[in-house]
Amino acid sequence: MRWLVRFLFKVMIGFLGLSLTLVLLFKFVPVPVTATMVMDGNGITKDWESLSNIDRNMVRAVIAAEDGKFCSHDGFDREAIEQAIEQNARGGRIRGGSTISQQTAKNVFLWQDGGYFRKGLEAYFTVLIEQIWGKRRIMEVYLNVAETGIGTYGAEAGAQRYFGKSAASLTPTEAARMAVALPLPKERSVKNPGGWLRRHGNSIAARVGVVRRDELDACIYE
Template identity: 75%
Template sequence: MSDRHQETCSIARLFTWLFKLVIAFIALSVLWVLLYAVVPPPFTITMAMDEHSITKDWEPLSNISPNLVRAAIGAEDGKFCTHNGFDTEAIEKAMRRNAQGGRIRGGSTISQQTAKNAFLWQGGGYFRKGLEAWFTFLIENIWGKHRIMEVYLNLAETGIGTYGAEAGAQRYFNKSAADLTPTEAARIAAALPLPKRRSVVNPTGFVRRYGNSIAKRIGVVKRDGLDGCIYT
């Protein structure tokens, strides 16, 4: 057998192996998303990497105040009910801002954040962002908006070692997530991007102003039907 023929066979075997690997990844990821469509994610990579003790308490979306749902939409993703998982306009704006230097800003939707929280890890990198896009595509087409919001509000880090709306509501306000007022919901939403650094109970400065702004947006989200995919 010539060296050229051996090289051709080696390349063919490599492509065959890569093809099988891609097919296996697609199959396993689809099965994983299908499982989480009906079963609450029991744990996440973010939780596993958290150095603090974990507090979480899964609740169906029907047991979470609409105020918090609307606060999340108003603060994080006003086009949640109309986009396909990706807000191209927000991504383009973030890219332009980042090109100017300064603090890096993202253009992630709630769907993208949910994909990251449920299946991946925190931090950047093109590889992780590529996986995030794939899982975002899957949950948008398999779960739908209602399930995406439910998983998002149950997995989002709401404080040090605290995950989900119910655990956050109990920690900060000693009440169920179902009973959150617009102000309380807005304060939790205001802290979501940096839950370890932003105060929910006694916010000051920017966090307080941002929370007040979100509280006003809750009414706008309801008035303009921006939550129509959740509440019809």
């Protein structure tokens, strides 16, 4: 048993060292590739851009659509998690409670599936990036690695694909349409949404103004 304990201890120390090294590295260096990208059979189209080259409408749109408390939580929206647990316990469509910070941790360091084990690792990396990266870097990385379409990753590649222009000049409506497609980027249409998706996009476009008015993105532009 002693050799097993020593082996597991070495594995744990190695994991901690490697994870901290990667988190520190990606605080300054663009993330070159993620597990999701590698496993995407549709290829990879991406173009890393600094947050200063991504329209603030895009930032406000993802906050409005994905995580309204982004600037006020510590990486975890406990109220949303509790609501998701209660709803999932009642059955029906599974609802998630992940913040942008959690999604960034998953997208950069982990994989898309994996149950509670992956969720545990996700929580660990979320704490690390909240403490080491800060909100602005988390948002910058998120908007560069999030899947925005089939084989398409990041706001810049998405903007070029759907609107033929840079992410630096997105309108609230364009940004909102990209944001509402993020949960299911291979299935939701950005360019010509219809029905519920169009209405949802219009709702998020309106909420972009609320994010601006209430300064819900203030932590990113301090």
